Amino acid sequence: MQEDWDNLLILDGCRFDMFSDSYADFLGGSLESRTSMGSASKEFMENNFYGDSFHDTVYVSANPHSHFVPEGTFHDVITLLDTAWDEETGVVLPEDVVAAARDAHETYPNKRLVVHFMQPHYPFIGELGQQIEHSGVGKRTSDGDLVSSTKQSKTIWAVLHYDLADVSHEDVWEAYNENLDVVMPAVESLCHELGGKTVITADHGNLVGEWIGPLPVRGYGHPPNMYVPELLEVPWHVIEAETRRDVVSDTPVAQTDAEREIVESRLSDLGYR
Template sequence: MGSATPEFLERTFAGERRFDTVYVTANPMYRHVGLDGVFHAVVDVWEDRWDEDRRTVWPEAVVEATRAAREAYPNKRVLTHFMQPHYPFLGETGEAIAHSGIEWTKRLVEEGESSRDDPTVWTLASAGELDEETVRTAYDENLELVLPHVEELVGGTEGRTVVTSDHGNLIGERIAPLDGKRYGYPLQTDVDGLRRVPWLVVEGSARRRIESEPPRENEDIDGSVVRNRLSDLGYVDL
């Protein structure tokens, strides 16, 4: 584990060979940390289903891509990475806050340089420009937004499913004596608020036969397989 997504990815998967798993992700960070060759295939939902206005990927798109991956890779485990409850906050409260999406990471991956269009909610809160109650409300709304989609995937999955998170968030906690309030998910910060996450195990009625196979030589093929399946299901206009 780690206190932020890049630490989680590196500490969990660096040097691993999870050739029995397909990674479906709305988060571009995987491409930045350089973990190619870990999974049998990677489906970058953010490439095809990016919302330019909200600067993120909606949970509906992740559900659709996960279903398509299950169809395309029936003998593989599927690891699904939603963006929510990570900012940008998409609920009523969050919509009223001018704050950054995840365009910083997307630009870093695609262009090699990063920039934000607005400050993050954590920067606004740290500067006293956003009160903690508003931040918590917006965060909770974002969590409530994604949970029905998580439940939908769990309900349609054979075998065992685990629901968890790569890290938590700090909203005004003090992590050391005489320390100021902290917000967000600072790197290399070993505190319970960031490292203690839910771990929900749901047992299904049947277990699929899982097979480990080397990654495809050209990962672009993986994306096209899933995009074609999404088109077949009526989700993507190719």
């Protein structure tokens, strides 16, 4: 939060290597790696946001953990768990994050923006990814119950770890990268629309079967308090701008709490419960 930017676009669960391989030259920006302050979203938010105040900043988020950011931390927190949740895929889609960020910029033209996408974090929503059985995908009732479906109830990382389905590491890695490709057009549109200096980063990375020590075991997902490069090394991609935003700090907007049941349901859909 102490860095110089007008827009901070967070890709959830995006490893540095996967971003670097495909998007190192994205929009002519400059890319370097940074060490995240958490190996999971909640830890990332606690270490970057909690206990401080950023009343010159608005936080637009598709991540369920943003609901728990203490009131008064930001000028406003706009969570999309209820208003923009896509029942078919079990996640907030990139285009809905773009729409919310655009609205936030119009409402608060003199504020910095943190925009937190859920991709490339699973559920996988690309063409290949939707063919892989894993949780977070499946039509849900208004009460959050999963409608009859052939989809797995386990996270994709549990599916891999315990060999619960006929899916290969290679397919999951491809679907994971496909999720990054799905979100990047939305990121590009915001870079053009919002104006000002933009930084693209991630809250944490992800393990996809890498060996982790000291015991010779393979790791999956993004457990908290696990400090290995695949989880902590994230992109910091800077896109400069000739015109910068005139940012001012104002009294925070009073928050309207999302329903606890909705938040818990979304956390469950994304493998946090």
